[in-house]
Amino acid sequence: MIEASELLECFLWHDNLDAEDFANDKKLVDNVEEELADVVIYCLGMTSTLDVDLEEAVERKLAANEQRFDETPSFEQRLTRSPRHRWNRRMAGEAT
Known part of the structure; x- marks a missing residue:
C-alpha cells in the first residue's frame, strides 16, 4: 500500500x-x-x-495490546490511560 x-x-x-x-x-x-x-x-x-468489522477489529487489537504492554500499577490508571478507554471516549465524541 x-x-x-x-x-x-x-x-x-x-x-x-x-x-x-x-x-x-x-x-x-x-x-x-x-x-x-x-x-x-x-x-x-x-x-x-x-467484510471486516473495523470497530470490532480495533477493539480486539486494543485489548490484546493492553494485555501485552500494560504496566501501569493501579486499575484506575490502567482504565483511564488504556488505548481502549481513549478509543471508547473518541467513539463517544469525548475529548481525550
Whole structure:
C-alpha cells in the first residue's frame, strides 16, 4: 500500500524533531493529515471488500495490546490511560 509509505516519508527526514517541533510545523502537519486520510480511505475500502468489522477489529487489537504492554500499577490508571478507554471516549465524541 503506497499510501502507508507516503505517510512514513513524512517522518523519514524529520527524525531529529521532537514531537512539539513537529506539531508546530504546519506544512508537516498538513502533509501528515493528507497522508493519514489516504491511509484511512484505503483501509475503509479494504474493510468493505473483506467484510471486516473495523470497530470490532480495533477493539480486539486494543485489548490484546493492553494485555501485552500494560504496566501501569493501579486499575484506575490502567482504565483511564488504556488505548481502549481513549478509543471508547473518541467513539463517544469525548475529548481525550
